[in-house]
Amino acid sequence: MLSLFLEPRLLPNRLLSLCSLFTILKNPSSFQFKSRAVRNMSSDSAQRMFQLKLDPLTGNSEWVVIEENQTPEEKTKEPLLATTSYLDMLNDSHRNRAFRQAIDKTITKPCHVLDIGAGTGLLSMMAARAMGLDDSSTSYCPKGKVTACESYLPMVKLMRKVLRANGMDKKVRVINKRSDELEVGIDMSSRADVLVSEILDSELLGEGLIPTLQHAHDNLLVENPQTVPYRATTYGQLVESPYLRKLHDLINNEAKALDGIYLVPNGVHSILQIKEQQFAMHCDAMKEEFKLLSEPFKVFDFEFWKRPESNRKTEVCIKATNDGTIHAIVSWWLLQLDNEGTIFYCTGPKWISDQSKSFFPGMGNWCDHWKQCIWFLPEKGMTVCKHQEVFVGARHTKTSISYRVKTSLEKEDGGHCDPSPGDNQIFLTPEQIAIYGDCNWRLSMFNVIKNALKQKVSPMCIVVDDSLFLPIAIASLSKSAHVIALFPGLREKGTHYLQAVASSNLYSMDRLEVLRTRNQQLTMEDTHQTKVGLFVGEPFYYGNENVLPWRNLRFWKERTMLDSVLSKDVLIVPCKGILRACAMSLPDFWRSHRCLQEIEGFDHSVANSTLGACGDLPADEEGPCLPFPIWQCGESKRLSDTVSIMEFDFLKPISSCAGTAQVEFTESGICHGFVLWIDWMMDSSTELSTGPDKRYWKQAVKLLNKPVAAGSQGLTLADCSSIEIKASFDPSSGDLNIKYVFF
Template sequence: MKTFCGRANPTTGALDWVEESQEYDYHQEIARSCYADMLHDHDRNEKYYQGIRAAVARVKARGQKVVVLDIGTGTGLLSMMAVTAGADFCYAVEVFKPMAEAARCIVEKNGFSDKIKIINKHSTDVTVGPDGDLQEKANVLITELFDTELIGEGALPSYEHAHHNLVQDGCEAVPHRATVYAQLVQSELLGSWAQLQPVEVEGARLLPPPSVGRCAGAHSVCDIQLSQVSPGSFTPLSPLCTMFSVDFSSPVSSAFQSHSSQFVAQCDGKAQVILSWWDLDMDPSGSIVCSMAPSWTYPQPKTAPWRDHWMQSVYFLPVESRVTRGEELSLTVCHDDYSLWYSLQSLGQQDAPTPAPSSRPCCTCRAHLVWTRPRFGELNDRRRTNSYIRALRSVLREDSVCLAVSDGSLLPVFARMLGAKKVFGLENSTMSKQLIEQVLEANSLRGGVELLEVKPEQLTCGDLGGEQISVLMGEPYFSTSLLPWHSLFFWYCRSALAGLLRPDAAILPGSASLHAVAVEFQDLWRIRAPCGTCEGFDVSPMDEMVQRSLDFQESHEAEPHPLWEYPCRALTRSSAVMTFDFTQSIPQQPISSHGSLPFLRAGRCHGVALWMEYHLTDDITVSAGLTEPISEQGDCKWSRHRKQGVYFLRSPWESSGDGSAAVSFSFTFEPSLGDIKMNFSITTQ
């Protein structure tokens, strides 16, 4: 069977499906996953262990043999906990083959092979009987099937099947129950991730298309580290509402359901956003609780457990509405087998409240399909928009012919509003093109702007009506870019269009620079930290797999992370480590850069943060990384709009901060690949 994997191609701006060789190592997928984060989540592991011990004890107290079914066993950790707690036998189900192989190795290494059977199947394919996977039905059901939305990984269908086919009636379940909570808030910050807001352009007002304002938006959850959203950036309009609970010890239904919670509005405001999270009761009494609540709900926020495999959810109401203090409201959550959605009704009106939608909201305006939520935030960033408008104003003339190269960008609209003679825009898809046309139509700007769905290398003078380009502009933003430097696709576009540019054409941005800073992460380091032992069990085979992955690669790679969600301290100064001149065509030969970043602060260096800055003009720069200078203590404030690159060191380095050690770096930009090879090492004097 052929294997294909998606790979971003920075030279074409496309997502290519590449056939992997037979040597493709799927252990890399494990290495890049968050298993290390789960294994390092002591709060989760401890609560599961407590719940498992209690469940096994209850079954033994009834004089019964303890047979456990562990669905989604992963490393086999929970199965080993069950046997250690006294279970007679455990069936551990894992559908992902490399992970099932890892679980077999870990179970054998810990001496549990005689009491734990690893089953490499989806749980709905597991059978019971003399010739089946299970010899008998289980009386203890252990699962870890949850995601940030609770049910997004198919927990409900899996539970439904298990109760009908794989476990005894009245079985014990760990966790025993899950409860979903929600809070209605007003937030300019979070609201900017859902709708395009009006933009001021030198006294004129650019309005979003009416279809966008009426659209219910994307149904998918927005999962983030809500602990990093300051309570000062939103206003609670409701108390924390208990929306619904699911009892996992009884038959579970995956059919559509809705649940409502009534409350009185706490203050006047605009109902925009729902903040949501859940907790797990590991036992029937609810005395063992594993909570996903953000840190600012804790009396002492620093005591809140950190985890990345489970975060918190943000939902956007289909329609924003004004509420007044004291108003009686009803918040309704609906769910099918895989997702949740919310609606709000007023109970104080004489007319009957609007019924909750029975089907998931879906985008009808195209904007929520073209623009991601961080992209909405970027387009609504007034400071950033003003930088582009000032830069455009400095290069535009009455006879300017502009060409914009960015996906779903408002730059063509801005250029037309600023008086450019003719504006062209290259769009990567029909949907993106139609969306920007809606924006132009809503603001009576269609005249003088032409959007083309054509690749840069295929553009001809005829497509431009015989005109030559006097201003080539880009944000740059491309939907297929994964790492910060993938936006260098703009450079490839500029080179492909060289024959259509006037000799004195302005290029905006004129250049870009790659920046780096060595950092100490508060928590993110956990996702790549060695596991060794976990709750007393040897899970080192996971570390061996990660190391195997790293050795398999030609060089260690950076990975994308939204660093505003993951606090870190800078241990060195930030520095531009490479510069790319967009006023010239892309070179044929590789570009290399070498240097070092001396440690200026004491701390544990986990890796290097990387980002791009775009120099629109000589004095206007837009950063996709740090948005403010690093503080004296090393605190960093990161852009929420783009992901930054993170290169994790294989082993953390303890810095004394006296300048006696440094992070040495080597970068090579390969024009033929459009990617940057990099290496880092610690050097001492």
């Protein structure tokens, strides 16, 4: 359930415009909050809260009003902010300590402090305490004041609870506005002397750091203010990585498939690709697969204490340290929190602290709210020799940083020069690009479709999801089949795409169509009075990548809704889904999602239920399941074999189902939770897994309230030999209810 606030001024420009709101209403699954970018939403106390309630099994949505006087049972069951990174951020002790030290060092006398994007109010409380405004202090500074600006109303409400719990509600003035809506003389009595703020994402600029600082320096801060942080510096490093190449080079990877299907034919390469941007990833998880081709190099400095420029360019000349192929640039940032340069926080990968020629202070523990970033070079990358000069050009806008690489002043990383596809370009996630370029996945899908078509003569086929591979495969393999692609997320873009690649795949568009409107379930008129003989999906729903695995059971719901147009002997691909699980040790992930207690002397326990904390909960409370790729969870270890909990039979209409499995621990360790996923039976002999050993899919992580010692540990915790997992599926909501007991 997505929560937004509607007002006469519409929604804030930092989150979405009127046009994008219309897009969300048409296709809500495409809307995803970016980390903590929800902070600068604009609202006021008189507004009503609206939540966009999404049915994961149909893709339909409706706005529901959440009134102030509703009971908890009447509100959403899911914690309002559980899918944001606030909890992980507040559990980052290294970050919290660095900010506290810098604030104590910077704020040494009564002054006016402005906190932009205040969140739970942690930095505001630190500033108030530094001036002696907290009740525990023996002195009081009447000239000191703290203004906390937070635009997201649910967070404002949570902040007020935290402030009250710490006796700070009278010491910090909370303003529920966007920072660029603040006015001195109305919202603030005077310009602020000190700015404390943390509106940084993994790329540094994605949460609007530059425009926020520009407006603050122009309108809200005194001349030459003090700031925490003081400066940020971005760094990069050239790497070779075959895995990273798989995430973007569909052109060359699909050439190895030899199945005769061309998702990116010559002349239209750019119609299907990833966005030209940096992608946040935990690079330490790929350390053994990386070949470092350069030393770390500095790219940009960003000064918080003065007004930043909107756009800058730079070029760095570096020497390759190894022979190899540059597939990507790994980037990170170093935060200097005080003006003297003694307090730092770094988001770099661990390997940089091991390099004798590079020293980056402020390296912390594993956390997910800040990762490293990956910038992909086009296609095969760029070959370099040891000691060869490489020129890295970088440019930043107000919200992003981009790169270009060349080995001489004349030669730049080129890529292809296709005609511009314009608005018809389709951007997929790197993981989906990798799936479409995976030879084993393609071969499995190709053979399943080929075998299915052998059983049908001139079939009517429906591709129910947003698969681009399946309609082309069917149309290429059968010259008599008629294919209807529903494309619930891609819509018109899907039509233009199929037209663009038709000649290269040797099919004509008179046998392949996309339904342009679908206001109700299909009828025989839509299928040209022909019963559907082949009903298929990957399943893959465009814009629906960051969801729990069972949300793709939308395929089952679609099959049920279209039952009236299916033939009695219809072939359904996949024919079955299997819910599987295994127990795991996930110390980093559990720590980052555990309940909050005291943070640098401030009680945050009142925030746990709202933020969706998973560990250290009361016995009668359960944390949510979180969609997450296990290989990106930090330290991990399997403690059991894989078990099957229950099956979903797609040959029959959707129905409630349940299952139980006993998970026997096969390894000793501390169990922090278990992982669930769905494996798809495409036919009776072909199974496609999305489990923890598969990098291209997200699994569901169910963290325990308390870690449990599995096997013989010799610890104070009670040893357990097994765990019983019970799961039940509710077809009316698409929810999976999970219970577990240790033995």
